[in-house]
Amino acid sequence: MGIDLGTANTLVHVKGKGVVLVEPSVVAIQSDTGKVLAVGEEAKQMIGRTPGNIIAIRPMKDGVIADFDVTQAMLKYFISKTIGQRTLVRPRVVISIPTGCTTVEERAVREAALQGGAKEVYLIEEPMAAAIGAGLPVHEPTGNMIVDIGGGTTEVAVISLGGVVTAKSVRVAGDNMDDAIIQHLKKTYSLLIGERTAEDIKTSIGSAILEGPEEFYEVRGRDLVTGLPMTIKVSSIEIHQALSETVEAILEGIKVCLERTPPELAADIMDRGIVMAGGGALLKGLDKLISKETNMPVYVCEDPLLAVARGTGKVLENIDVLKRVIIAPKKTF
Structure with missing residues (x-):
C-alpha cells in the first residue's frame, strides 16, 4: 500500500483498488490517559470544539512528524482500517516525505510505520511521487x-x-493561507475565527488572481471587542489581498x-x-x-489532491521502478 502522509490529509492507496482512504491528519486524544478517541474525519469535526479533557492534534507539522506517538497511532489506525481486521497480513508500505527531510525525520517516519503494522517501509520524495501520479515521463x-x-x-x-x-x-502552503485569512479578519474586523472556517473561506472565495465579479461570503466568529458571536460579510478582493503574501x-x-x-x-x-x-x-x-x-x-x-497517493501506488505496482526512485536508508554506524 502507498501512503501520502500529509500535514492536512492522509491518503492511502491500495494495490489494485486505487485510493481507498482520504482522511484529515487529525487525532483526538484524551489528555489525562493519552487514549486515542478518534482519528481522521471524526477527529477533524472536533477541532476547536473539544472539552478540557480531550485534545484534537495534528501530529504532522510542515510535512514532517511533530508528535511521534500520535503519528504512530494514526498510521496504525489507517493501516488497520484499509486491510481490515486481518492481523496476520502486514503490508509493504511506500510513504512520501518532503525533499528537505533530515535523516532523523526519515527515521521517525520509518519507525512510526513499522510500529504501526507495516512489514517493510520504503520512502519516496514527495515531488517524485506527485510527478509519477500526475503521469509525467x-x-x-x-x-x-x-x-x-x-x-x-x-x-x-x-x-x-x-x-x-x-x-x-x-x-x-495551504495552512499558511488559512492563517493569513485568520490574521486578516482579526486585524480588520477584530473577529476571531477557527481554522476550519478559514479553510471554508479559502475554498469558496479565495483566489490568486482577481477576475470575474466580486464575491461575498458570510463569516461567523467571535467579536474580540464585545466577546459575542457575530456575522460579517467578506469580499473576494480582501481575501485575495490576505493571500497574496503566501x-x-x-x-x-x-x-x-x-x-x-x-x-x-x-x-x-x-x-x-x-x-x-x-x-x-x-x-x-x-x-x-x-x-x-x-x-x-x-x-x-x-x-x-490524489496525485501523490496515486504516485506511491504506481511505484508499488512496479517494484523495479521502486528500486530506482526510493530513498535508501542511510547507514548509521
Whole structure:
C-alpha cells in the first residue's frame, strides 16, 4: 500500500483498488490517559470544539512528524482500517516525505510505520511521487517540473531520468493561507475565527488572481471587542489581498528552483510546462498567476489532491521502478 502522509490529509492507496482512504491528519486524544478517541474525519469535526479533557492534534507539522506517538497511532489506525481486521497480513508500505527531510525525520517516519503494522517501509520524495501520479515521463532524459502545494509544504522539483535534479521545499502552503485569512479578519474586523472556517473561506472565495465579479461570503466568529458571536460579510478582493503574501512565497520558491535548473532541462520545461499537484493547486487562478510570472505554460493535473497517493501506488505496482526512485536508508554506524 502507498501512503501520502500529509500535514492536512492522509491518503492511502491500495494495490489494485486505487485510493481507498482520504482522511484529515487529525487525532483526538484524551489528555489525562493519552487514549486515542478518534482519528481522521471524526477527529477533524472536533477541532476547536473539544472539552478540557480531550485534545484534537495534528501530529504532522510542515510535512514532517511533530508528535511521534500520535503519528504512530494514526498510521496504525489507517493501516488497520484499509486491510481490515486481518492481523496476520502486514503490508509493504511506500510513504512520501518532503525533499528537505533530515535523516532523523526519515527515521521517525520509518519507525512510526513499522510500529504501526507495516512489514517493510520504503520512502519516496514527495515531488517524485506527485510527478509519477500526475503521469509525467519521469524516466526519460527530459526535464519535468512539478509543483506540489500541500498543507504544510510546497515542493518544487525538476525531475529527469528518474531522479530529482533540483528541488526546493518551501514551508509555506495551504495552512499558511488559512492563517493569513485568520490574521486578516482579526486585524480588520477584530473577529476571531477557527481554522476550519478559514479553510471554508479559502475554498469558496479565495483566489490568486482577481477576475470575474466580486464575491461575498458570510463569516461567523467571535467579536474580540464585545466577546459575542457575530456575522460579517467578506469580499473576494480582501481575501485575495490576505493571500497574496503566501502566494508570493510559493512563486519565489518556483523561481529559485528554475534559477538552479541546468539550461538543457530549462528548455524542456519551456516546452512541456509546469505541472501542479496537491490541494493548494485548486486555489482559483493560481495556475494563471504562475504562468504569467514565469512565462511558461502551467497545467493542473487531474485530481491534484490524489496525485501523490496515486504516485506511491504506481511505484508499488512496479517494484523495479521502486528500486530506482526510493530513498535508501542511510547507514548509521
